[in-house]
Amino acid sequence: MNSTQALLELHDLDQLLELARDPECRTRLGRLGFTFTGIPVLERERTKLVAAVDQRWVTTYERSLARYGRGINVVRERVCQGCFVTLPTSANPPVGESGIHLCESCGRLLYWR
């Protein structure tokens, strides 16, 4: 697993943990038969994933997650959906490639594809 894939999987796992820890979601889905007993297992999985991510990204990711509830943000039409600043052309990822970038304006990690 490369570092980008690990980071994207970490993001997905955190999205799942957010749902599993949200009282309203838990109650709603619990009533329909879902169980959430495996949270500690997933927390250990999280530690493993964090270790597989480039450490330069981990700090930024964790800070964004703590501050904004989301470790990676979306870019839409060149606009960072975190701070809504248009990214400079120089920030463009190579054509046909996706990747992790840093928003120079707000410091969030961006998944640009």
Add this chain to the structure above:
Amino acid sequence: MAITDVPAVSSLPLDLVELRHKRRESALTQLVAAAEAAGIVRDGDVLLASLLRAQRIGSTAVGRGLAVPHARSFAVNRPAMLLGRSARGVDWGAEDGVPVQIVALVLSPAATPVGMHAGRVAGALHELRLQRTRQRLLDVDAAGAVALLRGGGA
């Protein structure tokens, strides 16, 4: 009795997948591949890894032959639901031990708010809770199943 009161499982675009395998991992692989082929998903590897990991949360099989795996991911291009069905059932590790015959895979893009995504999952669970709905989905042909899910009576 014609069941005409099957509500739309989802207003989301949906696809029907005939599950060929007995193993949960294989079934999820097949569903993700179908989603990728339909352009709903890119980075299928990431999504599959996330879905497999997510099975450890507890169980996404809620019993009586129904499982609703789900993800909010950058691998997902647009909201969608894929419905997998298997007459002989998939070993999903459900608490009641019943093999899963209906799998509703609910996918949301990464930016989807948690409550909205949970609502989609709850919607699928709710609409598929009745045995007769699930049986009907197993009995009809593929076009009929899709029509049923979209809220028409097949």
